[in-house]
Amino acid sequence: MGLVWTEQLSVGNAVIDSDHEKLIGLVNDVRYAIRSRDGFILTKEFVRLEDWLCIHFANEERIARAVDFDFSEHRQEQQYALRELQHLRDELIAKDGLWSDGAVAHFTGFLEHWLIDDHIIGLNMLMKPTLQAHDYAFQPG
Numbered sequence: 001m002g003l004v005w006t007e008q009l010s011v012g013n014a015v016i017d018s019d020h021e022k023l024i025g026l027v028n029d030v031r032y033a034i035r036s037r038d039g040f041i042l043t044k045e046f047v048r049l050e051d052w053l054c055i056h057f058a059n060e061e062r063i064a065r066a067v068d069f070d071f072s073e074h075r076q077e078q079q080y081a082l083r084e085l086q087h088l089r090d091e092l093i094a095k096d097g098l099w100s101d102g103a104v105a106h107f108t109g110f111l112e113h114w115l116i117d118d119h120i121i122g123l124n125m126l127m128k129p130t131l132q133a134h135d136y137a138f139q140p141g
């Protein structure tokens, strides 16, 4: 089943929430590609996810700076996440579609845990009290 963005995942800012909804869709696409074991689609979906992640990380940093939130921990985690995703992508592409059902569960579970538990809940929620002091639609001018 695909991951879904819900109100509970809101970090109190429309731009970031909408990015997260988009990222959840892209992670669903990568998870689908892992299940389908199609190397071409997998590469394509990983590139889309990584490209969007870079845009999202830049949006987060721009907003954090505008609301005066200390972003240093976020920046470190972002760089770590990008490296981890690149490792995962390289590992999967090297296997050329030859992975077990157990590996499918492992890799798709890893992606879900990383985006939902680590990135949104574990990291971005730290910004919520600061973001909530501003309008939900706030974005830097």
Ligand SMILES: [Fe+2]
Pocket (backbone or CB within 6 Å): 016, 020, 056, 060, 119, 120, 124
């Ligand atoms: Fe985020």
